[in-house]
Amino acid sequence: MNYKNYPMVSRVVFGRGSFNQLGDIISPKRKNIKAPFIFLVDDVFKGNSWLTSRIPIAYNDQLLYISAEEEPKTSQVDELVEQIILSHKDRPSGIIGIGGGTILDLAKAVAILLTNEGEAKNYQGWDLVKMPAIYHVGVPTISGTGAEVSRTTVLTGPDKKLGINSDYTPFDQVILDPELAKDVPKNQWFYTGMDCYIHCIESLNGTYLNAFSQSYGEKAYQLCLEIFVEDNLTEEESQDKLMMASWHGGMSIAYSQVGVAHAMSYGLSYLLGTKHGIGNCIVFDHLEEFYPDGVKLFKQMKQKHNIKLPQGLCDNLSDEEFDIMIDVALSLEPLWINAVGKNWKQIITRDKLKGLYQKM
Template identity: 65%
Template sequence: MVPRVVYGPGCIDQLDSILMPKRRNTEAPFIYLVDAVFEDKPLLGKLPLRFEDRLIFIDTTEEPKTEQVDRLVALLQDNFEEIPSGIIGLGGGSILDLAKAVALLMTNPGSAADYQGWDLVKRPGLYHVGIPTISGTGAEVSRTAVLMGPEKKLGLNSDHTPFDQVVLDPELTEGVPNHQWFYTGMDCYIHCVESLNGTYLNAFSQSYGEKAMELCKEVFLNGERDLASREKLMMASWHGGMSIAYSQVGVAHALSYGLSFLLGVRHGIGNCLVFRHLSDFYPEGVALFHEMCEKHKIVLPKDICSQVDDAGMQTMVKVALSLEPLWENALGADWKKQVSPELIEGLYRKI
């Protein structure tokens, strides 16, 4: 679990007092990985930059990659005599995952691709802080940093991955475009559906998943996009992330990873594109998803996979099938008897 968290409108103003005790010396900087959308924006004035601290702006039009992590680690190792005091991620799920991964690779040898899997990271990373500016991914609380690798899309899943400190300020999520707000919020909703309907479900994960589901319904069925709604969605993201951290996701995420790996589809919309076709797996959840889409006038694109050739299709199927814990959570230990490459290809052909 994340050991320290502050919450509340305006709480980013506490960042200086949070970081100061963690600064080793004036030559050991804090490195801020910031979504490039905030370049030249007022938010940057709230960051307590001191001494050798650096801002690195990250283009998030594509999913974070293992090679991107490797480049950032090399940059920090080559340009600073002192090891950084810490890594701070400011942005959405991509930035938060990138910050977690960079912190880990600063203390673990090799490439980020070497650690794609479960419990492969052996050493604690640098001190790292997450500051989400959009709600839904659960990246602020999860034990994984999801990356696109040369052979697969898979997280760095370990007990060393979670942030040491998270700053949850709902004021930072104001102004998110409507479609992005919806797709990322649906990532949270789908977390809840997959966790609450999974075979890995337990009393701990269920308690968080049920609360997150309740909040998602309030936000996407009954709420307005005001501060109260932003607070609820931020808490839904946290609780949903906790739920899957102690259980697992399922079919939608497995298929979405294949879409991202081959076609570069962003995670939030990828989940939505897949989930709408999963009524055989999650009938109640899919029905409610369509209701939410209608309420917010969301029209999802179609025929995404119409131009995928046979080789590409087999790549997507391979990526989806490689995520065995997700399928086991969804369908049980005998999932391989229920899921075939033909079934998965059939679902992709509908998208």
């Protein structure tokens, strides 16, 4: 048996207001005054001086505002890398991503592509990255995706939606400041939080489950219950606990895998551009067959927080469009093995997936 030797985030700071330490943390990593830090910041913070005035820009550092309206694309990574290379003579000292899962995934991918030749699409898959990424820091401003801790960066490419899964993907440093999540709209808070909850359900019910992933998954699951079911927390406690749930949920899949909801939501996202969190919710709502208890509780949480999921996404799709989504979903073999076992191809037929998609 050959056990996987996984990297983890080597340094992490947690605490309300810890974002103020970013400058002190990154300054020893500056190679020289010509080698800039590049800050990739979610453009929802444009004009929000409460956050932007605290970004420690010096010398010829560059701040790039990036829209998270769409899921991150390989072409977007390539454009950012080119823009950075053309704007600076020296290779950057580091990449700092400040935002949700989309921005964090872009930061990880850009850090990799600055040291690995070619296009981002060439690295979609498992362990294709050969050279270590440049120093990169993640600062999540919303909790749930686990992007701050995972060894993947999920990208939509020209012909598939698949992560750059590698030992060089994880951040070198993460700053977990729950205060940064204070202005997240309620729907988004729910969808992204449910991404974490679904990570737990898929990990804890999967064939890859082991004591490592179980210990993290159970903790994240328990925190999700406190936040979304029991609901007797102050807003600050809820923010703190959801940030830790996200971290533990991300860790629980580091040594196992996700499952049916993620595989199928990749299909939705690839064809329709559905955002990851809401896509997971739309799919998970119909997965009683695979996760009966998890789906039952999800429906209760949805009702409790008065969340109405979009309906009829797949109503007017052609057979060709269904086939595109099904192809993307079926390409994620490790997810299906985790969800249903090694003989998954006998159980997960194209017709079965089409029937599920037609309900959405």
